[in-house]
Amino acid sequence: MAESLHAWPFFGSGVLLFVLGLHALVTRPHLLIKVLAFNVMGSGTFMVLLSAAARGSGEPDPVPQALVITGIVVAVSATAVALALMLRLYPILGGAGLPPGPPED
């Protein structure tokens, strides 16, 4: 766990964001909200990762920064794919919301 006290807000809010994102991803039928929720989850995770940079007492660890940057790139590509899919689905569904009820295969 983050030993330094000043990392705690990052860690805590990161976890909170993750849970919030998870909740939205699961419960909201609108696809755009789902995509955004995924990004919120991502941000939460990144914040937890960043809090790890404060390990120990010396210089901040640079590795998490690198990881987060890579993560953001990956998240952006994923978001792009998701949005592209959403756009393709838009005319089919007549909107960006998933139809109510259990989907058929």
Place this chain on the structure above:
Amino acid sequence: MSIGATALTLVPLAPLLLALVLPAGKGAWRLTPLAVLPALGAVLLLPDATRAHLPEVLLGVRLALDPVSRGFLLAAALLWGAAAVYARGDLRDDPHVVRFHVFFLLAMAGNLGLVVAADAVVFYTFFALMSLASVGLVVHRCTAEAWRATWVYLGMAVLGELCLFTGLILQVHAVGDPSLERLVLEAPPDGLAVSLIVVGLGAKAGMVPLHLWLPLAHPAAPTPASAVLSGAMIKAGLLGWLYLIPRGEAMAGVGTWLLVAGLAGAWFGVLAGVLQQRPKTLLAYSSISQMGLMTAGMGLAVQAPELGPALTAALVFYVVHHGLAKGALFLGTGIARQVSLPWLLLGLGVPSLALAGLPLTSGAMAKSLLKTPLEATQGDYSAVLLLMALAAAGTAVLMLRFLALVLPGAGRDGGGSWAMRLPWLLLALAAPLLPWCWDPAAAWALLSPGKLWTAAWPLLLGVGVALAGFLLFRRVRVRVHLPEGDLWWLLERAGRAGVQAVARQPVLWRSPGGTLYARLGAWLVRGWGTLQDRALEAERHMRRWEVLGGGFTAWILILFGVLWWGLGG
């Protein structure tokens, strides 16, 4: 293989091979009488103790000719030959003549083969061949009567075979060798095995109460078949007993059993036969009676080993005598309507009186041979002797009744061909001639007054009883009639009634298992369907995002919980 062995092998092989080629040629069935020639040749030409060994056939086939089998072979060969010649005339116009002859030859092969068998397995093999092939003879006419007789015959034959099989295998295992020579000497006095052998062969030998098939099968079968059934085939049982029943103290019980059953059969055959309407049925009962006497002789031989050789010799002669005489009677009965009275009197009268033990005939000699050892020994056999003599009187009554049934039906000459008449008359002639051919010295000895009287008084008694009975029943006009197959008639009725009684009670025969099974099946099918529906519903439910997310979260909690709990926090 030596010439003798080859010849011995040919005895059963000749009819067997002929049976196989018979369906091929159109008139080949006419060759049937020739099939007995190897047997006759063997009887006349082969020395005693001729042996044949075919190690690769079956479990190793051994054949042998000894004095006992020679006598049996003689009777069988003559009778089968005569019947075969007779059949040429009798079945000339039968549409199934070839079929008849195939089965006839197969049965002949079985009968001749079992006589020369020197090995229990071979004996059993030929015995089975004979029993099963003669089914074809019994059923030949395909009438309702024939079918009924066939089923009874078949059932008893199969039961008999199985008893014999079991008895044989027990004895063979105990001795360690199926050779008949060793079996008769070394077979242990195993009560179960011997009983099975007695019963198994008894079914063939018409031992009371295993005789049920005889009175049904004989009238149903064509005449030549009845002749060999009654004259030759039932003797196979006796031969088997001679070979397979161990002798000695330990077997006294079995001997007594045979003696009692034999005497009972001798008397029962007479009583039941007298009450018959059809001559062939009557002859069948007569065979039961005569076999009863032989069975009694067998019982004595078992009971008293010291009498064994003499009694065996007597039984062999009895077999020849009865076989030929009974054959003549059957053949004669078959053409009674086509020959005139004098011929009938000669051809039926002589053999029937011979059966009754008329002096100067083979019957007298047979009975004398059977009694002499009993009289000569120390044991007290007077009761047995008396019963035997009375049975002879009974036979006389029976034979008179037979003649009374047949003679009025005499027709006019010209109908029956010589092919039928000749074998009949030759067999009939055997009755007076046989003693002189067999053992002239013994035949001479029978001419002493004492012997003549011994032979004659039962006959006279019988004639007297018969006359009395005839007069009585003429006066009273009561017709006493015993159904053919006596006990079987009862059994059949009882069986039918039982089946009907069961059939009226569906509860007894409709298995509850069936409906239970069907219900279970339906329940399973329904259950499976419900399960499938539920599962599909659940699967659809799981596809909802909320459920998926819930599951995801739940998993995280569960897994963490298990880790926490497992590692003690």
Place this chain on the structure above:
Amino acid sequence: MEGMSDGLTWAAWLLIVPLAGALLAGVWPRAGRWIALATSVLVALLALGAAAQVWTQGPQVVSLGGWVPPLGIGLRLDGLAAFMLLVAALVGLFVGGYSLGYIPRDGHGERFWALWLWLWAALNALFLSGDVFNLYVTLELVVLASTALVALSGGAAALLAAMRYLMVGLLGSMAYLMGVALLYTQHGVLDLGLLAQRGGEGTAMMLAATLMSVGLMAKAALFPLHVWLPPAHGSAPAPASALLSALVVKGAFYILLRLWLTVFQDLAHPGVMQLLGGMGMLAVFWGGFMSLSADRLKPLVAYSTVAQVGYLFLAFPFLLAGPGGWHAAVFLVAAHATAKACLFMAAGNLQEANGGDDRLASVAEVMRARPLTSFALGIAGASLVGLPFTVGFVAKWILLQTAITSGAAFWAVGVVAGGLLTGAYVFRLLGPAFRPGPGRSGRPVPVLREGVTLALALVCVLLGFAGSAGLRLIAATPVAGPGG
């Protein structure tokens, strides 16, 4: 001990070649098929070479650019990785050949080639990655490529399935990444080997293990998180379905296994391992039951993947059974990958011949007239059931043997019963092909495709004789904790 080597080794080439192929095919879609063909042959040879190297010299660790962990990126080529690479190469080769006859020569379908090679590169990277963050990246790459492949056919069902797949995939990835973050917070390193040395049983480790495991379970479609799989695999183009079912779900499983073999080895106590195995068994029965209830060919085959993935999770209870207990499940990966790819390829042939309709009742008619495909279907089905003369039999044998050796015979009962269930749905699929009446060959299907399908089926048979070699390769995996 693991050998260290620098420079561009087999492992590096295994990443570079498909990536280069993907780029080329993306730039020049017209030549996609030929680029893909050349690439797949090359990658297959490289995978063989890599396996041979492990076989002869033992496990390798490659440091890209000479940077060693914890700073550099390490590629780890050990028996397990080499085995997975070989499986991927084998399936890839055949799917490639099949796709030559499947992907039309013009139109946007040709994007398939680039996507496929990209997926392949990502998978190879996944198998070779030696640190947890790189594994995350490769996971994401795999998800994105797979999503695109699912969506390739463009229908509403396919797009919806792709969307759902993407969302679940991303959800899993996020959970995994959260686990990575926790691990880094705890240990400050990402390399698997170093993490394994640090070990630890603390709450953070437990949380990390939980998040990463559940995330990967969702990606591996373990019951009850499997619901995205049947629509996705059922509506993708046949070669894509084959790849997804044969390889992609195995990628997630591979990481999960890797993690429990290394990072979480101290946490692998019987309770949690049995739980995972139990969930696997549940998946076997649920998937089998759903497969049995399916009335269309591709969902049937897809649900069968749900069931077969369940078997793989027996690796976890077997981890504790003794040295090399988990090998059985890894070998099963090969068996299932070949059989399942073959089944999807055959299903593609039949569906296309039948005019896109894959209802079992009408597909049967086509099966009667297409002996090559039907034969392949039969052999692959037999392999799935674990009937002899197929690799499936050998896999099932090892699985049972491990179960019995480990003294946990109830897993053996589960394996046998699951096999019966598999038999039920496979023969339910094959049975109607024997109905009387004339067959209907339907629309033309390139002979190449039918031939490749049958060839892969024959590979299922040939691999049946590769059991010893396969196990020996898998055994060349250094494992310190349980299962080593």
Place this chain on the structure above:
Amino acid sequence: MEAQGGYMLVAILLTSLAPGVTIFFLREEQFALRTFLNMAGAVFKVVLVVALLVGVYREGYTYRFSVTLLPGIDLVLAADALSLLFASLSATLWLVTTVYAIGYLEGSPRRSRFFGFFSLCVSATVGIAFSGNLVTMLIFYEMLTLATWPLVLHRGTPESFRAGRIYLAYTLFGGSVLLAAVVWLTVLAGSRDFTADGYLSALYPEHGTALTALFVLLIAGFGVKAALLPLHSWLPRAMVAPAPVSALLHAVAVVKAGAFGIVRVVHDVYGIPLAVEMGVMRPLMWLAIATIVYGSVRALFSQDLKRRLAFSTVSQVSYIVLGVSLAGPLGAMGGLVHLVHQGVMKITLFFCAGNFAETLGIHRTGEMGGVGRRMPWTLAAFTLAGLGMIGVPPMAGFITKWYLGLGALESGQGWVIAVLVISSLLNAAYFLPPILIGWFGCPAAPWDRERFRGHRLETHWMLLLPTLMVALLALGMGLLASAPYSPLGWVSFIFGVAPGHGSEGFAGGAGP
């Protein structure tokens, strides 16, 4: 004993495997090529088997071939006297059945598929025969299941599908049980070649419970195909298949494979001494007895001819198990020799039933009245085989019963003969009436379907010739039982005793 080239064994497998696989891809109308492939494979297989027979008998060779499947687990093909007994049965009957099937299916659709699976089926059977260890046997055993299933379905009617489903359910279940058992056994004792007197005695009594459980599982696994009592009901249902398939199921391959497996397990895995010590032979014997009696009773009450024959198989195959469970050489000889005898007799009966159905449309025993006038040769064959089943000498069945009886006495369980007697009685009760009404009865109604009326022969020669050949074989095997290459002679060779009661002395002997 030196091990000879195992390539012979592979070649024997290939003689049916290669034609089989090729035939699948032949077009329906390539009749001549298909027939040539079938016949060439069948003849070649017989020739190879004869070569092996001579090699084993005269020179005392053993043949072995092995491939490693998994570490410590080999696929082993080996030819010993016992495997050759089964292999020669299968090879010979396959040849005959091929001829019959070509005649039977003339003009019917989907013959390439049929003959393809047909050949695979025989390959699997020969594989079972030559299996050198349990793993190999399991592999071929399962392959047999797969290859037979399409044949059961072949007619494509709803009944055949139902039969196929049930067949598959039973055999897959049996296969799974067997798989579990074999794996377990391998874990316990390793994968070892079959050896006379088994290889498990070292594990007893330490693993006594496991060995007993394993025995039960193995018997259950093989018992499904051998149609032992609670696992038998697939067999009567499978009789909806065409006659050559029934022949294959009942005589050549499937039930035989099960029975052969049981023989192998008892003799060459456990070994008689161990099995007796474990006390598992008595229950096995009771199981066999129950099956024998049950099968016969059900046969008696079945009016459909093929169904009756099927239940008769249920009963007769258990003779083999009974012989084995008697735990003595004579009983085992009786059981083993019945492996061959039952096969030849039952195939005769099924061929006859097929001839009746194909020629006259007779399916029920009641319709057989007077058939002897129309089809005397077929009925003669039926008669011979039926009598053999009852155990009437000199047919092959008698030899079996004789040895079983001696075996029962030898092992001090003479009461078993009562079972033989009851079974024979029941056999007689259900075989003799059809035979009798066939010869002497009259047709109750005109036959459904008169084919081959004007032909010189009573039916198609390809149906008649194989029928007569197997009937003569059944006769010959009994009649010449003590000849060297007869089944009894071969079984005696396996047990190292002289066949029959030859002049060298009688094997049974007055034992201690």
